[in-house]
Amino acid sequence: MNGQVDYTKPLPYGTDLGRLNPACTAGRHGTYTAFRDGCRCPHARDAWRIYQKRHREGRAEPRRFDATGVRRRIQALWAIGHNSQAISAATGGRLSADNIHLITKRSAVVASTRDAIFDAYRRLSGKPGTSSTTRRRAVAAGFPSPMRWGADIDDPNAKPDPAGSPRKQPAVVDDVAVQRALEETGVELSTEEQTAALRLAVAKGEPLSRAAAHLGINYFGARKLLAGDLTPRRAQQQRVEAALTEMGHLTDSAIGALLGVHHQTVTRARARLARRQEQLAS
Structure with missing residues (x-):
C-alpha cells in the first residue's frame, strides 16, 4: 500500500498506511496526523516533516474547500434526474446517498469529498438520469441544470443562464x-x-x-x-x-x-x- 499512496498529499481522515517500525505502538500509521497521534514509523516522520515545511513556506494545501461548486454540481445532477443513489454509485461508493444530501447544506468540504463529487459530475452531467421524481423536485426547487452553469459553476459570484439555456455561442450569419x-x-x-x-x-x-x-x-x-x-x-x-x-x-x-x-x-x-x-x- 505504501508504494501506491502519496502520503505527502492530503488523505481522508483515518487513513492508515501501515506500520513500518515494529516497535511503534500507535493506533494508526504513516501520515502526518498519525505522527501527531504518536506514530513514529519512518513514513509518518517524513510526512510530518514535509507538512511542517510547507506550512513554514506558505505552501500548505487547504484541508477544507469552499462547497459552492460541490453543492451546485449535486443540485445540477438532481435537475437532470440523477438521484442521490445514482450520484453515490458514480463516486464509487466513496459517499453515501445520505452524505450527498448533507453535503448540499455545508459551506466547506474536505478534498476527498470534493474530488468524489467532481468525478461523479464528469460521469453523469452529459446524460439524463432515470428519476423523474428527483428531476421534478429539483426543478420545483429552482436548481439549474449542468448546461445552465457551464464553466462558471465554481464561481460563487456567477449566475446560471436562463432556464433551459445552454452557454450562448456567438451568432454566425452566412x-x-x-x-x-x-x-x-x-x-x-x-x-x-x-x-x-x-x-x-x-x-x-x-x-x-x-x-x-x-x-x-x-x-x-x-x-x-x-x-x-x-x-x-x-x-x-x-x-x-x-x-x-x-x-x-x-x-x-x-x-x-x-x-x-x-x-x-x-x-x-x-x-x-x-x-x-x-x-x-x-
Missing part, C-alpha cells in the same frame, strides 16, 4: 445563405440569418409582409424578429440548436432531457441543421 434566401424559396436559415434577411429586404424597400411571406415567416413573428424580441417558440429553437452545436454527439432524448423539451423538438432541430449544412455544401 451572408451567402441570406442572399440566396431572398432570391429563392425553401432556403433553411437560422434565426439570426432570418433576421438579417428581413433587415436586408426592408432596407431595399420591400414591404415586410412580402419579405416575411417569401421567407415563410409569420408577419407578426417577423416584426418580433426585427425588434429583437423572440417568440417563445423561436427562443426554444435557438436553445435547442445551440445545444446540438455543443453536444450533437448525444442522442435526441438525452439532449431533450437536459433542456427540458420533447425529444422530437430536438430531432426537428437536428434536421434543420442538417439541411443548412447541405445548402452550404451545394
Whole structure:
C-alpha cells in the first residue's frame, strides 16, 4: 500500500498506511496526523516533516474547500434526474446517498469529498438520469441544470443562464445563405440569418409582409424578429440548436432531457441543421 499512496498529499481522515517500525505502538500509521497521534514509523516522520515545511513556506494545501461548486454540481445532477443513489454509485461508493444530501447544506468540504463529487459530475452531467421524481423536485426547487452553469459553476459570484439555456455561442450569419434566401424559396436559415434577411429586404424597400411571406415567416413573428424580441417558440429553437452545436454527439432524448423539451423538438432541430449544412455544401 505504501508504494501506491502519496502520503505527502492530503488523505481522508483515518487513513492508515501501515506500520513500518515494529516497535511503534500507535493506533494508526504513516501520515502526518498519525505522527501527531504518536506514530513514529519512518513514513509518518517524513510526512510530518514535509507538512511542517510547507506550512513554514506558505505552501500548505487547504484541508477544507469552499462547497459552492460541490453543492451546485449535486443540485445540477438532481435537475437532470440523477438521484442521490445514482450520484453515490458514480463516486464509487466513496459517499453515501445520505452524505450527498448533507453535503448540499455545508459551506466547506474536505478534498476527498470534493474530488468524489467532481468525478461523479464528469460521469453523469452529459446524460439524463432515470428519476423523474428527483428531476421534478429539483426543478420545483429552482436548481439549474449542468448546461445552465457551464464553466462558471465554481464561481460563487456567477449566475446560471436562463432556464433551459445552454452557454450562448456567438451568432454566425452566412451572408451567402441570406442572399440566396431572398432570391429563392425553401432556403433553411437560422434565426439570426432570418433576421438579417428581413433587415436586408426592408432596407431595399420591400414591404415586410412580402419579405416575411417569401421567407415563410409569420408577419407578426417577423416584426418580433426585427425588434429583437423572440417568440417563445423561436427562443426554444435557438436553445435547442445551440445545444446540438455543443453536444450533437448525444442522442435526441438525452439532449431533450437536459433542456427540458420533447425529444422530437430536438430531432426537428437536428434536421434543420442538417439541411443548412447541405445548402452550404451545394
